Amino acid sequence: MSNTYGYAGSILQVDLSQGDLVSLPTKEYADRFVGGRGFAAKIYWDSSAPEHKAYDPQNRLIFANGPLAGFPGLAGSRWQVCGKSPGIIPEFFSYANFGGSWGAWLKFAGYDAVIIEGISDTPVYLLIQDGKAELKEASFLWGKGALEVREMLKGIHGKSIRVAAIGPAGDNKAVMANIIAEDDSSGSCGFGAVMGSKKLKAIAVGTSERNVIAANPEKLQELIRHIRRLKKDSRFIFAGPHRMWSAYVPENLKLNPKLKKSTCYGCGSGCTRATYEAENGQKGKYLCVAAVFYADPSKQIGAWNDVHFHASRLCNEYGLDVFSIATIIGWLHKCYRAGIVTDEKIGIPISKIGSLEFIDTLVKQLSLRQGFGDVLALGVMRAADKLGSAAKKQLENWIYPRTGTPYPYQPRKFIITGLSFMTEPRAPMPQLHEIVFPIHLWWDWCNKIEGAYVSDEVIRSLSKKFFGSEDALDFSTYEGKALAAKQLQDRVYVKECLNLCDFAWPMMDVKHSQDHVGDRSLPSKVFAAVTGREMEVQELDSIGERIFNLQRAILLREGHEGRKDDVLPEFDYTVPLPKTSGSDPKSSMPGKNGEVIYRQGMVVDREKFEKMKDEYYQLRGWDLKTGYIQEDTLQKLGLEDVAVQKKVYKYRE
Ligand code: SF4
Structure with missing residues (x-):
């Protein structure tokens, strides 16, 4: 194995149709595309054609870690899977970001990425061990749950292997089927x-050894110590034991000894990621949406119990995305209340929503594509189409139509997120988090929460330093939002190449410093210590800009019609933001000069949004009328090969 600083040195290419396994050198991609999403976008651009569908053999599925994977204390061992997604309407290139330890193990085993193409005649699994890879017969695993497969493979290859598997939902091509690692x-x-x-x-x-080599190990150690000091008490997610789900979980459970902190490999500090043990001894991840997606419905059946946890574990076993299942439940419930569906009509006990019986039947029928489950497996948008106009009406004003999932951190409240949503194939969570996290901290400060330090003044300084102007985080105006969106997207694309966790980075706020504002140059310092490539912040950000534009070229090639498709759901412009049921019903946000403003009741102003879009296109070097990337922008970003291919594909210019 050729091991260069930060990289394993090889990319594995697997053709399942032919049974061929080939090793490619990482160095061809590393300089311009760094890792993770950058590698995936470049590989996809070079090897995919827009006419290929998600289930065609030509669709490449690309698994990629980044140069920081395997190093301790950096929260940089996350990994990505990219390819054409069957869950986006219409199908588009998209991406998914994973935690845990599989990505670091891939690096230890000798690879920076794995490209999967073709279709095998019979079920197989890929075994990668210490630089060697082989395809193995998997008929005995087909139809089994993802968690069960993991245990079975550990039984065969040893407890220390790391497994990414699919459950029956994946076997049967339900469009919301996940990989569970x-x-x-x-x-x-x-x-x-x-x-x-x-x-x-x-x-x-x-892997028999966990070997990663940094260009400058002393400098890296110094940086890791510095990061540990900065993280201490800084972020709200690191501060309290389990704040993120405090709205859902009763007080007595928050300190439950059966809820144990569980961090991803190489994280260094952790967050609310935890493992929960139910009364029946079953254990599983307890984090974010996965922890609470069935909590509200399960409360409907009485006292707090383990049902919400079993719901999450069922989804993991069958290999289903909880966000999509939560949407289906919400929609079915609305349809039930409107008299559109009944238990008898769909063969799923919708009248018992909140019970284990309901979720168990729903998950099994959907994953095995039995009865009405076969319709639900197409996703909520297509299922509603099949049920008719009354059922479609139940999706109005709360669903993000491109993905058929709820619409988090929407632009009626956060304004800037509108530019992120319109340019991305899916809800771009890391981009949304960059805006939302500082606002959460500011809201804590407004409410005089003990230890809160992100004051009005800190928000203004942080806004200027990380988003380009003080106006960026002033939500009484559309000024400064275009620049903020560009800066945060370029930064996030760097993060997605380095696979830095977005719960931990970019450390915009710091508790133990005079101004409480973080250091923008920290990712480039870490990158330099690991890879030996010294770069100013702007230089690293321009790599993010290159990859963001490469993804834009992919989306344009696949049918996104530039400015015409850079739009928000109609209800953003017409339906006022409703009151919420949480602790901030009026959607409080920072305004000008320390003023608190309320976004409740607001819509996105169409005219101002279009003006903001003009400004954004100008900053991006895109054509104002069409929203396509200008030739000289591609050249400037070092995407000459895209400029050449663009002519071949003639994407609507
Ligand atoms: S902050 Fe949480 S999600 Fe992120 S790497 Fe650490 S443990 Fe994983």
Whole structure:
């Protein structure tokens, strides 16, 4: 194995149709595309054609870690899966971001990425061990749950291997099927269904040593110590034991000894990621949406119990995205209340929503594509189409139509997020988090929460430093939002190449410093210590800009019609933001000069949004009229090969 600083040195290419396994040198991609999403976008651009569908053999599924994977204390061992997604309407290139330890193990086992293409005649799994890779027969695993497959493969290859597997939902190509990896890490967009279409049940990765080499180990150690000091008490997610789900979980459970902190490999500090043990001894991940998606419905059946946890575990076993299942439940419930569906009509006990019986029947029928489950497996948008106009009406004003999932952190409240949503194939969570996290901290300060330090003054300084102007985080105006969106997107694309966790980075706020504002140059310092490539912040950000534009070129090539499709759902412009049921019903936000403003009742101002879009296109070097990338922008970003291919594909210019 050729081991260069930060990289394993090789990319594994697997053709399932031919049974061929080939090793490619990483160095061809590393300079311009760094890792993770950058590698995936470049590989996809070079090897995919827009006419290929998600389940076609030509659809490449790309698994990629980054140069920081395997190093301790950096929260940089996350990994990505990219390819054409069956879950986006219409199908588009998309991405999913995973935690846990599988990505680091892939690096230890000798690879920076794995490209899967073709379709196997019979079920197989891919075994990668210490630089060697082979396809193995997997008929005995087909139809089994993702968690069960993980245990079975550990039984065969040893407990230390790391497994990314699919469950029956993936085997049967339900569009919301997930890949479930070690430590129950998962990511959305239906890539489990793509694995199923390829008859690939799992990828197991084993290693006898955990070897990563940094260009400057002393400097790296110094930076890791510095990061540890900065993280201490800084972020709200690191501060309290389990704040993120405090709205859902009763007080007595928050300190339950059965809820144990469980961090991703190489994280260094952790967040609310935890493992929960139910009364019946079953254990599993307890984090974010996965922890609480069935909590509200399960409260409807009485006292707090383990049902919400079993619901999450069922989804993991069957290999389903909880965000999509939560949407289906919400929609079915509305349809039930409107008299559109009944238990008898759909063969699922919707009248018992909140019970284990309901979720168990729903998950099994959908995953096995039995009865009405076969319709639900197409996703909520297509299922509503089949049920008719009354059922479609139940999706109005709360669903993000491109993905058929709820619409988090929407632009009626956060304004800037509108530019992120319009340019991305899915809800771009890391971009949304960059805006939302500082606002949460500011809201804590407004409410005089003990230890809160992100004051009005800090918000203004942080806004200027990380988003380009003080106006950026002033939500009484549309000024400064275009620049903020560009800066945060370029930064996030760097993060997605380095696979830095967005719960931990970019450390915009710091508790133990005079101005409480973080250091923008920290990612480039870490990158330099690991890879030996010294770069100013702007230089690293321009790599993010390159990859963002490469993804834009992919989307344009696949049918996104530039400015015409850079729009928000109609209800953003017409339906006022409703009151919420949480602790901030009026959607409080920072305004000008320390003023608190309320976004409740607001819509996106169409005219101002279009003006903001003009400004954004100008900053991006895109054509104002069409929203296509200008030739000289591609040249400037070092995407000459895209400029050449663009002519071949003639994407609507
Ligand atoms: S902050 Fe949480 S999600 Fe992120 S790497 Fe650490 S443990 Fe994983």
